[in-house]
Amino acid sequence: MRKLILVAVGLAIVALLAVPVYAQEQATSTERELGVHWLAIAMAIAAAGCGIAQSRAVAGGCEGVSRNPGAVDTIRFFIILGLAFIEFLALLTFVVILILQ
Amino acid sequence: MEHHEFFISTIFNQYIANPIASLLGFHPPHDVLPAHVVMVIVVSAIVVLLALLVRRKLSVDRPGVLQQILEILVEGILGLANDIIGPNPRRFFPLLGALFIYILVGNLLGLIPGFMSPTSNINVTASCALVVFVYYNYVGLKAHGFRKYMAHFAGPSLVLAPLLFVIEIISHCARPFSLSVRLFGNIYAEELIIGTLNALFPFLLSLPVIALALFASTVQAFIFIVLTMVYLGGAVEHSDEDEEPVH
Numbered sequence: 001m002r003k004l005i006l007v008a009v010g011l012a013i014v015a016l017l018a019v020p021v022y023a024q025e026q027a028t029s030t031e032r033e034l035g036v037h038w039l040a041i042a043m044a045i046a047a048a049g050c051g052i053a054q055s056r057a058v059a060g061g062c063e064g065v066s067r068n069p070g071a072v073d074t075i076r077f078f079i080i081l082g083l084a085f086i087e088f089l090a091l092l093t094f095v096v097i098l099i100l101q
Numbered sequence: 102m103e104h105h106e107f108f109i110s111t112i113f114n115q116y117i118a119n120p121i122a123s124l125l126g127f128h129p130p131h132d133v134l135p136a137h138v139v140m141v142i143v144v145s146a147i148v149v150l151l152a153l154l155v156r157r158k159l160s161v162d163r164p165g166v167l168q169q170i171l172e173i174l175v176e177g178i179l180g181l182a183n184d185i186i187g188p189n190p191r192r193f194f195p196l197l198g199a200l201f202i203y204i205l206v207g208n209l210l211g212l213i214p215g216f217m218s219p220t221s222n223i224n225v226t227a228s229c230a231l232v233v234f235v236y237y238n239y240v241g242l243k244a245h246g247f248r249k250y251m252a253h254f255a256g257p258s259l260v261l262a263p264l265l266f267v268i269e270i271i272s273h274c275a276r277p278f279s280l281s282v283r284l285f286g287n288i289y290a291e292e293l294i295i296g297t298l299n300a301l302f303p304f305l306l307s308l309p310v311i312a313l314a315l316f317a318s319t320v321q322a323f324i325f326i327v328l329t330m331v332y333l334g335g336a337v338e339h340s341d342e343d344e345e346p347v348h
Contacts, residue, residue, distance in 0.1 A: 077327075084324040088279060091286030098289075 039097045046093035053086045108215055110139035137222035144207045144219055174201070178326065185330040186337060193333055196236060200229060201326045204284065208318030211292055212311055221289040223281060230280035233329045238273075241336030250336075280328060287321050 061079040065072055114132035122133045134142075155167050164172065178197055182190030204220060211218025219225045241250050254273075256265035291314045298307040 080320060080324065081327060084283065084320075084328075087287070088283050091283060091290070094286050094290055095282055 036101070039100060042093055043097055046090045050086060050090035053089075054083055057082050057086060107136050107139070107217055109143065110134070110136040113139045113142070135222075136217055137219045137225055140207070140210060140217050140219040141225060143216070144203060144210055147206055147210075148202055174198070181327065182330050185327070186334040190330075193240075193330075196232075197326050197329060200233070200329060201322050204229065204325055205319060205322040208288055208322060209315070211288065212314060212318075218288045218292060220284055221292050223285045226281040226284040227277070229284070229325070230277040233280060233332065234277040237329070237332045237336045240333060244337050276332060280325065284321055284325060287317060291317060 057079060061075050064075050110132070114134055118133040118139075122129065127133070151167070155165075155171060158165050159168060175194075175198065178201060179190060179194060182193060182197060186193065207220045207225070208218055210216045211221060241253075244250075245253075254266050254269040255262040256269070291310075295307045295310055295314065298310055
């Protein structure tokens with residue numbers, strides 16, 4: 001199982017690296033066309049990481065509330081603040097994409 | 102970035118801004134004010150009109166709906182500031198309340214067709230963040246003088262002071278950047294998503310996203326002032342902690 005996953009990841013990396021090769025063959029302005037696809041992938045990775053992190057934060061918050069329902073207000077405050085900080089990492093990617101676009 | 106024409110900004114430029122500019126001797130080939138500046142003026146006008154409307158009908162016995170909403174807002178912000186900043190948060194209230202209402206109205210304005218969120222332009226959010234940055238440093242300097250304020254950058258231990266000082270300075274300089282980019286990124290992304298969904302399927306597909314955007318706009322305005330409070334608290338609080346061990 002472990003080997004299979006490793007092989008799959010390796011194949012995925014090879015496939016991703018192959019994209020620029022295909023792009024370079026046809027287009028003259030390779031820089032630009034290649035950029036757009038890579039930017040989409042970058043945003044996808046950022047969104048995935050952001051989603052995992054936020055789900056962990058919210059799960060922790062829910063656990064805290066179920067253990068101690070009296071602390072709802074404090075926990076809600078910290079969750080919203082923490083989610084904003086986590087979201088900022090994805091937004092940084094978004095801004096970088098806007099700049100590179 | 103793409104250029105959109107907004108009815109209201111075209112009208113505003115044509116009848117007010119361009120004549121004033123030509124009176125002052127400027128003759129630019131395009132409109133004088135970009136769309137987001139016009140939207141900032143619209144937001145300011147809305148807030149001022151709202152405030153005047155409420156002030157005219159202020160009453161202790163029979164408060165109107167608007168007055169009650171604003172009272173809840175004031176109570177909430179003051180309570181939160183009391184928790185985060187510490188005692189006597191009322192002196193910071195003008196900044197906090199103004200920022201909250203300005204950003205909230207700015208965020209919500211973009212959901213009305215024909216308008217644009219001024220906060221979806223980085224210049225507007227950066228102006229808010231710079232005001233916060235300058236203000237909390239000013240408050241900190243005023244609270245405990247130049248030397249003590251610099252000392253609280255350096256941290257408690259003398260050995261780590263050179264390292265901590267540099268790190269603290271960098272992290273403080275990152276604050277206005279993170280404040281402005283957070284607000285800008287959220288609102289701009291929201292507008293992009295609504296625009297894209299509208300292009301896919303007009304009006305119907307973007308409705309759930311607009312409902313989400315209503316929530317996100319409020320949360321973003323809330324987070325902006327909460328972070329402002331945290332920064333203000335950090336600038337003010339240290340003086341009390343430093344003074345206590347001396348006595």
